[in-house]
Amino acid sequence: MMGCCLQTQQLVIFLLGSQLSLISSAHFSDHDVLERDGHKDFHVNDVKIYVEPDVASVIAVRGDNVTLPCRFWYQSEPSLPKTVRIKWSWFSAAEGQETEVLVAIGSRSRSVGEFRGRVQLRQDFPGDASLLMTEFQLNDAGRYRCEVVDGLEDKSAVVDLQLQGLVFPYQHSKGRYHLSFIRAQQVCEEQGSTLATLRQLFQAWKEGLNWCNAGWLADGTVQYPITRPRMPCGGHVTAGVRSYGRRHLHQQRYDVFCFSSSLRGTVFYLQPIRKMNFTEAQQACQEAGAQVAKVGQIYTAWKFKGLDHCEAGWLADGSVRYAINRPRKNCGPLEPGVRSFGFPPPQHKHGVYCYKSEDL
Numbered sequence: 001m002m003g004c005c006l007q008t009q010q011l012v013i014f015l016l017g018s019q020l021s022l023i024s025s026a027h028f029s030d031h032d033v034l035e036r037d038g039h040k041d042f043h044v045n046d047v048k049i050y051v052e053p054d055v056a057s058v059i060a061v062r063g064d065n066v067t068l069p070c071r072f073w074y075q076s077e078p079s080l081p082k083t084v085r086i087k088w089s090w091f092s093a094a095e096g097q098e099t100e101v102l103v104a105i106g107s108r109s110r111s112v113g114e115f116r117g118r119v120q121l122r123q124d125f126p127g128d129a130s131l132l133m134t135e136f137q138l139n140d141a142g143r144y145r146c147e148v149v150d151g152l153e154d155k156s157a158v159v160d161l162q163l164q165g166l167v168f169p170y171q172h173s174k175g176r177y178h179l180s181f182i183r184a185q186q187v188c189e190e191q192g193s194t195l196a197t198l199r200q201l202f203q204a205w206k207e208g209l210n211w212c213n214a215g216w217l218a219d220g221t222v223q224y225p226i227t228r229p230r231m232p233c234g235g236h237v238t239a240g241v242r243s244y245g246r247r248h249l250h251q252q253r254y255d256v257f258c259f260s261s262s263l264r265g266t267v268f269y270l271q272p273i274r275k276m277n278f279t280e281a282q283q284a285c286q287e288a289g290a291q292v293a294k295v296g297q298i299y300t301a302w303k304f305k306g307l308d309h310c311e312a313g314w315l316a317d318g319s320v321r322y323a324i325n326r327p328r329k330n331c332g333p334l335e336p337g338v339r340s341f342g343f344p345p346p347q348h349k350h351g352v353y354c355y356k357s358e359d360l
Contacts, residue, residue: 048075049153051146057160060136062261067122068131068159070146085149086121086129092142101144102131138163138194138261165261167196167204168299169211173318173343176213181249184216184256191317193258193296198241200259201225205241214244215255222247222254260296264358267293267301269309271351281314281352290354292316297355298323302338312341313351319343320350
C-alpha cells in the first residue's frame with residue numbers, strides 16, 4: 001500500500017512539474033486573468049509594446065499650442081483590451097533634471113507643477129499618446145520622454161522640443177562684467193528672455209554672432225562666441241565658442257547671453273511732436289495702448305519681423321537702442337543688428353519703442 005501511494009505522489013509531482021516547465025518555457029511579457037465559475041484562467045499572450053515619437057524634434061514659438069507626437073502599438077493584438085499607464089516627463093534644457101509632466105491611466109490623467117492645467121493627452125486613435133501643450137513658455141524647451149507601461153512591459157521614446165528664437169548679449173547698466181549668475185538670470189527674465197544654453201549659443205555662433213565679452217550661460221559656465229578671431233578676443237586662434245568653464249555663481253561677475261523667442265505682438269517706434277525723457281516715454285506707450293518694449297522684444301522684432309528704424313529710442317531697462325535690417329549711410333555699421341547707445345541719464349530726450357501684445 002505504501003509503495004502504491006509513493007508511486008501516486010511521484011506521478012502527481014511529475015505531472016505538476018511538467019506543467020510548470022511548459023509555463024516557464026513560454027515567452028511572454030504579461031498575462032490576462034479571466035474569472036470563470038469562481039476560477040482564474042491565465043491566458044498567456046505576447047504583448048510586447050513598441051513606442052515611437054514620429055518625429056525627433058518639434059520647433060515652436062513662445063505662446064504657441066504645441067503637440068509632441070507619440071504612439072504605441074503591440075507586436076501582436078492582445079486578446080483583451082488593455083489599459084496602459086502613460087507618463088510624460090521633461091528634461092530641462094538648462095539643468096538636465098527629469099521632471100514629471102503628466103501621468104495617465106485610461107481616461108484619467110494628472111498634470112504636475114508648472115505644467116498643471118496646460119497639458120493633456122490627445123488620444124485621437126488607439127495607441128495615441130501624444131502630448132498637447134498650451135501657451136508654450138521660454139522655460140518649457142528641452143527633451144520630453146513618452147513612457148508607456150503595460151504590466152512588465154515598459155517602453156519609451158524621446159522628443160526634443162525647441163524654441164524658435166535668438167541669442168543676444170546683455171550688459172549691466174554700469175558696463176562690462178557686473179552680473180553674478182543669479183543676477184544674470186533675473187536680468188534675462190526682466191527683458192522677456194531666459195538664460196541661453198550652450199546649444200543655443202553655439203547655433204547663434206554658426207549664424208554669425210561675434211561677441212568679445214564673456215557671459216553666463218544656463219549651465220553656470222561662462223563663454224563667448226568669436227567668428228572673427230583677433231588679439232583683444234583671445235588671439236588669432238580658430239574661430240568658435242570660447243569657454244572659461246564653470247565659474248563661482250555668486251562671487252564672480254560677467255555679462256550674460258539671453259535667449260528670446262518670437263513675438264506674439266508688435267514692436268513699433270513712437271515719437272510724438274517732441275522727443276521725451278524716460279518717464280514721458282513710458283506714459284506715451286501707455287496712451288498708445290502698449291508698454292515700453294523690452295530688450296528681448298526689440299531683438300526678436302528685428303530678427304523675425306524685420307524691424308528696421310534708424311532712430312534710437314528708449315527701452316524698458318532704461319537703455320536706448322534701435323534695430324537695422326537694411327544697413328545704410330548714417331545708420332551705424334554696414335551690417336544688420338540692434339545698435340545700442342548704452343544707458344543715458346533718464347532726463348535725456350529720445351523717442352521710444354513700444355510693444356503691443358496680441359492679447360491687449
